[in-house]
Amino acid sequence: MTGEATTAGGAASSVTTSTSPDRGTVVLLGLILVAAVANLNLAVANVALPDIGKAFDASQTALDLVAVGYSLGLAASVLYLGALGDRHGRKMMLILGVGLSIPACLLAAYAPTIEVLFVARLLGGLAAGMAYPTTLALITALWSGPARTKSIALWSALGGAISALGPLVAGALLGEFWWGSVFLITLPLAVVALFVAYKFVPSHVNESSDPVDNLGGILSVVFVAALVLAINFAAVPDAQTLAIGLFLIALAGAGAFVIRQRRARNPLYDLDIAARRTFWVAALAGIIVFGSLMAAMFIGQQFLQNVLAYEPIQAGAAILPAALLMVIVAPRSAKLIESRGARFTLLLGYVFCVLGFLTMLLLWKENIPYWKVALGYSFLGIGVGLAGTPASHSLTSSVPVRRVGMASGTADLQRDLGGAIMQSILGALLTAGYAAAFAAQISSSPNGSQVSTNVENELTKSFSSAAATAEQYPQYAKQITAAAKTSFIDGADWAYTAGIVAVVLGFVLVFFMFPKKDREVELLQQYHDTDLANEDVASEGVAAAG
Secondary structure, eight states, X not given: OOSOOOSOGXXXXXXXXXXXXXXXXXXXXXXXXXXXXXXXXXXXXXXXXXXXXXXXXXXXXXXXXXXXXXXXXHHHHHHHHHHHHHHHOHHHHHHHHHHHHHHHHHHHHTOSSHXXXXXXXXXXXXXXXXXXXXXXXXXXXXXXXXXXXXXXXXXXXXXXXXXXXXXXXXXXXXXXXXXXXXXXXHHHHHHHHHHHHHHHSOSSSSXXXXXXXXXXHHHHHHHHHHHHHHHHHTTSTTOHHHHHHHHHHHHHHHHHHHHXXXXXXXXXXXXHHHTSHHXXXXXXXXXXXXXXXXXXXXXXXXXXXXXXXXXXHHXXXXXXXXXXXXXXXXXXXXXXXXXXXXXXHHHHHHHHHHHHHHHHHHHOOTTOOHHHHHHHHHHHHHHHXXXXXXXXXXXXXXXXXXXXXXXXXXXXXXXXXHXXXXXXXXXXXXXXXXXXXXXXXXXXXXXXXXXXHHHHHHHHHOHHHXXXXXXXXXXGHHHHHHHHHHHHHHHHHHHHHHHHHHHHHHHHHHHHHSOOHHHHHHHHHHHHHHHHXXXXXXXXXXXXXX
16 A cells, blocks of 8 residues: 555544555556445336236335345345445455345346345345445545546546446336336446456455444344334335234334443444444434435435336436436535535535425426426435435544444445435335325226225325226226326425425534534544543553553
8 A cells, every 4th residue: 555544533634645555556446346236236126016016916115125125135234244345344245245246136137026025125135235335435534635536536527427337228128128127237247346346356454353243234234124123014005013012023123232232341332432423413314315316316216217117227317417416416525525624514414305306296297308307406416416425424533543444334325215214204205105195096986986905005005006907907007007196296205305305404414413614623533532532541451451
């Protein structure tokens, strides 16, 4: 290395010179490729959801679970696996995760049932939980100063852009092949990423020698998994008991996790560090930012295909403005952080995210021209491009390098727990809104009393189920399709409104709780000094014991 970062991450904002590893460009490319495998696998399912729904006659809830399964596996495991990487080798975890993603993709592509498809998505998320957090951890360990900020900006922007480009490639494949082909997209990329990571990424850089809190890791998995599943089942008819049970498990898991972290000698998640304002506010802010992008993509892909009757490749291409603007804006976001601070940059990003959801709520109706679709995605792309970098940068700048796995794990939770929670909430609202709107149309119809309970259940289950019912009753196909489109828009409006509320709450949180630039620099320096003092005390204790 030409200048390995050996100082605590908290000093990042006060370091005036940049340090980078040997062959830094190739190393960064390898880490971005690994992140790309995770991001593409996360995104490709959305564009195939209508086809998956038709292939398995799936309910909207089942489709929601397929969409969120990958995020669920990643979000539930990322803290624990990040800690294991810190202790046992980040490069090893990187390679294991990319390698495991290959059979997970194959299982998803050839899944015989929607239940197997969900399991395959969950397995893919666990593989990403091994590899993805390690990418940011290594960036933080290998770079310092403005070079680190720029590297994180590229990692964030290209990761988000690749995620947005996934639906375009998936749409092209769906035009020629079956729905499972979308899950094979990442296979060649995974092979290349595996080679570059093995060949060029350094091993054992600033890794911890502390034992891993395995009990805390298991509790974190239980808590996150139960929370995400509870949100998904909350809107499912006759599943309220299950949802309540899962919420109680999540609550108990969260409580047990906090107690464990307070008592453990080497906690998985240092709550004292997590309590730092530049850490916890940034963590919550990032959950909302990245969750908004994923939830909008999830709802948007179904809207484009179900309501606007876009072909899959057209629906995938529709997202290009978001991908392009994220790449363009992210480097400017890094400059804004250096000149105006993370708070200003986050708030500016939030403004554009709100504009994106407002566009969807007010303009995304039947028979709209493409420019209205592009406008909504453009606002979101700018918002995430601006806010994504400070949300991740503030986390890594607030912790010592030896605990960077905690920061990178939290940064991944921003994307994946945020995506899982926001996607689950907006998906549940879409499901409930669609069912309520269609049921209301049936009851108000002159022939509504003639619709049997079984047919009504099929019509209100999901758009794809209603489309299948329309094929069974061609004499009513036009009315059924029109009602399904109207009902979908009503459900989507519920979801967009919830997105606006979430972003506004995030804006208020950042505005009042995140420090302004000068105070941010002071706090980061204080954290850095505290971490150095703690490390000196720990070193003296080890020496005395020896």
